[in-house]
Amino acid sequence: MIVNSLSLCYHNKLILAPMVRVGTLPMRLLALDYGADIVYCEELIDLKMLQCRRVVNEVLSTVDFVAPDDRVVFRTCEREQSRVVFQMGTSDAERALAVARLVENDVAGIDVNMGCPKEYSTKGGMGAALLSDPDKIEKILSTLVKGTHRPVTCKIRILPSLEDTLNLVKRIERTGISAIAVHGRNRDERPQHPVSCEVIRAIAETLSIPVIANGGSHDHIQQHLDIEDFRQATAASSVMVARAAMWNPSIFLKDGLRPLEEVMQKYIRYAVQYDNHYTNTKYCLCQMLREQLESPQGRMLHAAQSSQEICEAFGLGTFYEDTIRELDARRADLLAKTPEAVEEPAEDTSGIIKMAIRFDRRAYPPQITPKTCLLEWCRREKLPQPVYETVQRPIDRMFCSVVTVAEQKYQSTLWDKSKKLAEQTAAIVCLRSQGLPEGRLGEENPSLNKRKREAPNQDPGGPRVQETALPGEICKKPFVTLESSEENLLEGC
Numbered sequence: 001m002i003v004n005s006l007s008l009c010y011h012n013k014l015i016l017a018p019m020v021r022v023g024t025l026p027m028r029l030l031a032l033d034y035g036a037d038i039v040y041c042e043e044l045i046d047l048k049m050l051q052c053r054r055v056v057n058e059v060l061s062t063v064d065f066v067a068p069d070d071r072v073v074f075r076t077c078e079r080e081q082s083r084v085v086f087q088m089g090t091s092d093a094e095r096a097l098a099v100a101r102l103v104e105n106d107v108a109g110i111d112v113n114m115g116c117p118k119e120y121s122t123k124g125g126m127g128a129a130l131l132s133d134p135d136k137i138e139k140i141l142s143t144l145v146k147g148t149h150r151p152v153t154c155k156i157r158i159l160p161s162l163e164d165t166l167n168l169v170k171r172i173e174r175t176g177i178s179a180i181a182v183h184g185r186n187r188d189e190r191p192q193h194p195v196s197c198e199v200i201r202a203i204a205e206t207l208s209i210p211v212i213a214n215g216g217s218h219d220h221i222q223q224h225l226d227i228e229d230f231r232q233a234t235a236a237s238s239v240m241v242a243r244a245a246m247w248n249p250s251i252f253l254k255d256g257l258r259p260l261e262e263v264m265q266k267y268i269r270y271a272v273q274y275d276n277h278y279t280n281t282k283y284c285l286c287q288m289l290r291e292q293l294e295s296p297q298g299r300m301l302h303a304a305q306s307s308q309e310i311c312e313a314f315g316l317g318t319f320y321e322d323t324i325r326e327l328d329a330r331r332a333d334l335l336a337k338t339p340e341a342v343e344e345p346a347e348d349t350s351g352i353i354k355m356a357i358r359f360d361r362r363a364y365p366p367q368i369t370p371k372t373c374l375l376e377w378c379r380r381e382k383l384p385q386p387v388y389e390t391v392q393r394p395i396d397r398m399f400c401s402v403v404t405v406a407e408q409k410y411q412s413t414l415w416d417k418s419k420k421l422a423e424q425t426a427a428i429v430c431l432r433s434q435g436l437p438e439g440r441l442g443e444e445n446p447s448l449n450k451r452k453r454e455a456p457n458q459d460p461g462g463p464r465v466q467e468t469a470l471p472g473e474i475c476k477k478p479f480v481t482l483e484s485s486e487e488n489l490l491e492g493c
Contacts, residue, residue: 010179017242026270035252091125210237217243359424370427
């Protein structure tokens, strides 16, 4: 049996609840700034985490858990290490333990979601589905308590009867967990249903471990003082806040709520500094704006298609540019110190035409990109289709692509954040070196306009959007990851 080496106190704490799409790093840091004692990440599924490898991101000063498709599933940093709890969705004890061991050196606690009523969680036997299988609950929690170095907790919902609820929580306590969070509604109830403070109180009076009360945002918590009132109403050790914190994270601040504009700007700064994907940033800001989504600022946010555009909507355009320059300088400094990591993507770089170019998708119509322009030109000239070779360097997980057209190679000297962007920049280098149109707004290219009508759903340049194949799809050589001396844990299946 492994003894937990770090004790996270759950008595008299203000806690940010786990919330899907909300509990990412920027929100967690913001909650800590405003007075939260403990922050939970969003529920992350065990199978997804087991495909991830742990990567130290020296540019952002973070630890990233990265999926095989290079998407960051979980990102954390030293600032929150002693106060962040990793919540997983699981229905299997051995998988749960494997995930716990993967992340335990980077978090303060491990939590199992046993309360989510949503189908995406319950259909796999996770979340609230576990409440009907006490044997499985006991096995998962006992395995985690015995096998991990961190304190283990779980978050549940109440059962239809008080007797069944109390029997379950007593059985859970016997597994040796450090605390239990209780959402005071059953799996069929939603926020509009009243929270059962009396059931949480009965649980708190029955158990000897800390009980964390949850579910009070709709009826009880509108300002900071209400958090203590909710704690007293439930006799709980601590309070976990979800929606009220999502709407305004300064709910944790003893001095009272801060103006929403100030809160949102602070959130955006964290999102840019830690390279949060713009769609997640946008989602969280929309939850904060709520009834103001139809305001001019809300419309600008809704229309934003990048982190830069979000910053511009909130008067932070200069901040965005300064931060990107700082990150680029940090990246360049790291690369200068580790020259062995800076390999060129092709085995023979002689004869490659290079330009310092980046692809800005805002400069192009939705269905027209440099890659489509290059493909159409090759067809008209009866040339072989372009071939892209893309590599990723381990130190910062940036991408570079070389495109070969008519036996000539073209490459941008600037590395990009995604494989798709790197391929677009390589196509631009080829087109510009040949003096050809690249599809920018304002350029005329009748053949591409015709193609646009034929394939209205195609957007090969958009980040995180699946590319739709054209007839005679562009040939691509396999994507290659440069070798690194860093350890890759549980690399993708």
